[in-house]
Structures are given as C-alpha cells and as structure tokens.
Amino acid sequence: MEKEKIFVSEEEEGVRLDVFVAEAFEEYSRSYIQKLIKDKMVTVNGKEEKSKYLVKVGDEIEMNIPPAEELDVVAQNIPLDIVYEDNDLLVINKPKSMVVHPAPGNYEGTLVNALLYHCKGQLSSINGVIRPGIVHRIDKDTTGLLVVAKNDHSHRSLAAQLKEHTITRKYHAITMGNIKENAAVIDAPIGRHPVDRLKQAVIQDGRHAVTHIKVLERFIDYSYIEAQLETGRTHQIRVHLSYIRHPLLGDDIYGTKNSKFNLQGQVLHAKTLGFIHPTTGAYMEFDAPLPAYFNKLLDVIRLKTKKQENQ
Template identity: 55%
Template sequence: MVNQRQVLKPAYKVKSGDIIKVVIPEPKQLSLVAQDIDIEVVYEDEHLAVINKPRGMVVHPGAGNFENTLVNALLHKFSGRLSSINGVIRPGIVHRLDKDTSGLLVVAKTNEAHIKLSEALKSHQIKRIYYALCEGVLKEDSGVVDAPIGRHPVNRLKMAVVPNGKEAVTYFEVLERFDKYSFVKLRLKTGRTHQIRVHMSYIGYPLLGDSTYGRAKNEFGVQGQVLHAGEIEFVHPITLKALHFSADLPEYFVEILNMLRNRNNK
C-alpha cells in the first residue's frame, strides 16, 4: 500500500513523503510426503544408493510440484535414511537428471557420503555415460564440444552457449547413423544444467524430442528429449571400492532405434 492505496502499476515512482505499507505473510511450513512409488534401485548400501530413474519423473520438488517426484519415492523407500546436506527439498540428491532424461543417478544416505560424492563430482571423478538420438547425421565419428554454458540472455528458462558462461565440455561418439538421425554415446567432463541438450543443439544436432532446444514436433511423436544416462562409474566415498553400474535403454528408446534400423535395411 502507498498512502493507504494499493499500487497496481510496477512503474509507480516513489515520492518523498510517501507512506509505504508492506504485509509479509508468515512462511508456510514445508513438509514432503513419502509416497509409495515404484523405483528401480540398482545398488544400495548403508552409505548410498544408485537409482535408475524413469523418464517423466522429476528428481526433486519445486514450485507447485511437491508430489510424485523421485524424492517423494526415496523418502518412502529409505524411510528418511537420506543425507540432509541439501535440506528438506532435496534430501540425498547429489546430482540431477532432467525430467525426461532416464537413467542412473547416485543418492547419498549419509552426510559424509554426500560431501565426498559432491567433491568427486566437482573434481570430475564421477564418470557418466549417456546415450542419445540426435536429429541429423553427424559426419565425424567422434569429437568434443567445448563451449561455455550460462543462462540464456533472453529466455531465462533456457540455458545457452554464452561467452561469460561456465566451462562445459561434452565428448561424443557416433554409434549408428540413420537416414536423418544419429545414435550417439556421450561423456560429460562437466555437469552444467541441460549440458548435452545445449551442446548438441549448438553444433546443429539437437536431441530428438527436445522442443526446448530443437524442433517442436517429430515423426515419432516423442515429447521430451531421447536421452538416457546409461552408465555411472565412481569410487565409493567410504569403502574406496571402484564401482560401475549400467542401465539398459528404456523400451521406447529401443523401439525407435529398431524402427530406424528397419528403415535402413529396406
């Protein structure tokens, strides 16, 4: 309120002598619900777990979305035995996958494991391999995209390659070529938000189904990027044992590949 009247225009310029009244509501107590949602646990011990996240599942709650996330499932699965480093919204979450990206991610059960896993992630000691289907036929058999990523200068909901962005490096290898697509294997040196999606779009080969960084529609009717975190490798933060896990491509991904292979053979 300004001078006991509600100001509707943000462009209102405050004048000397104005009396401004602001009412700040009491903060709402946040409580996440543990939900019995079926998730695939690839590995588990007292310190950590490796999860194969399904496509379409959000990793942790956010604005307006506090249910049916991976965190809700983890709270039920592990009965609160998750690290508290990232607070109540992201218990146990060391790193994330986009909603429509399926595959492996590691979850910390203890704070000690969480801290050490985060340090390993920051120093590029956690090896992550992804598989994707790109639009267009890549000419090179392998290569590297070394281009800094930051917030898009116009659309703040997107990321982009920008001069003042953070270092971002993606290695790619072509596994199969089709008439209009490439099946690729990707390895991350860094882990920026949307890194693979931004980098592949930047070099002219956006991921199939990625309406944010590629085309709005596709011939397969896929909504969301065709991207799978297929392998993860790291040293156990407590036992120091070398661990490697892999997860098969999801069924929808295999079906598209088979359609393209059949088309190639005709």
C-alpha cells in the same frame, strides 16, 4: 552453525559471488547459495555483499551454513528401480516423466518423495527439505542412472568427485542429422540464455563445459551416439548438441518440435555411472539398459533408413 572459508585465486577473479561459491561447494544448489547471501550468511573480507559482487584475488569468502531443516516433504510409496543400495548410497534407474525433486507447486510424485518412503527419511540433509540426498539430477524426460546419498559424509564425497570431474557419466542419445565425425569434443561455456531465462545457452561468459561424443550408429537423418560428461552443467548435453546443430530427437526446447515418432521429450538415457565409494574407496560402475521405447525407436529408424537406401 557450520562455517566454511575459501579464498579467491587469480584464475577465479571477476566471477560473480554466487557463482564462485556455488562452484566451490557443488553439494549446494546455486539457489540455496543465493538465499544464504541474501540472508547475510556469506561475507567477503568480513563484509556483506550481494550475489552480483565480482570476486577479487585474495578475497576471503566465509559461508555460515545453518543447521538442516526437518524434512517435511511427504513420503510416498512409489516403486523405484534400485540398481544398487547399501548403508551409504543408492543407485537409481529413473524412468521417463519422473521429476527428481519437488518444486514450488509440485511437492508430490517425485523421486525424492519415493526415496523418503523407501529410506524412511534416512537421506543426507545437505540441500535441505526439497532435495535431500540428491547429489546430481537428470531431467524429467531423461531416463537412467543417478546416485543418491544416504548421509552427509557420502554426499560430500560424491559432490567432491563431481567437482573434480572424476565421476564417469555416459549417456546414450539419438540426435537429429547425420554426425560426420566418429568422435568429437564440444568445449563451449554454458550459462543462462540472455533472452529466455528458462533456458541455458552457449555464451561467452558462461561456466566451463565439456562434452565428449562418439557416434555409435549412423542413419540418413539421425545419429545414435554416446555422450560422456566431463563437466555437469544444467542441460549440458542438450545445449551442446543443439550448439553443433544436431539437437536431440524429441527435444522441443533446444531443438525443433518433432511429432513424427510421438515422443515424450528428448531421447536421452543416462546409461553408465561410475564413482569411488565414499566409505570403501572402491571404484564402482553401473550400467542401465536402454529403455524399451529407446530400443523400439532405434528399430523403427533402422527400418526407415533401410527403406530409404533401397529406393
């Protein structure tokens, strides 16, 4: 049984216990932390508390982490676009429509299933049987780069870099509407939507979230942009762009249903990924070219814009 101990600072007072612990240990999912709290594996000043407990300055939080379960998600021979691989990690260029990890009722066909086959089970055990090796995620219909840890040392190192916001993550996207600013910073807290619990939203007591955007090309009705994550909240880019009233093209959850281009989900691509290698200490950066559908869409929009301008 592994034990972790942390103390609450003045700035962190008033945060829910599950949120506080999840932010302190970003290598673990919030649902996993909530399960540990429910299973009485987390104490506050030696006492058991519920997830909704609001932490106070000086509270001593102790977390007991049980040994990792045997991985029992099935390995499947699914082709992977591997950009880089060594004994510690892999960098994968994920295609559209691929879910990153299994979920109840959907235990096959995911990136994790493919990784278990390719790595012969040699993945970090952090996050348990459902998310072995998964340090961070991208949505099903988002394409592009993500890093996978092959061992716990690499996982903890990469998770620490995520927490410290030192990992470079740049996305390319097409938004609805013409964004007038050349560059902007969206600094707006994100949390669970107060009404629709399946969505995220900008809310007053949400988690700190910052996205830097830069316009790469303007069209009459759309903008081609780069979005760089400073933080990494769930659906952050999608929520922030919707918040400034320029939702992603094709995003029918945070934008409007748009069948004009026959799209499958939001037009979002994780293009650049950079981090410090957990073992060598060297900075590594990778770039994934835009997928074919994205380039084709840009060509269609450019042609459409040219026709509009000539009318």
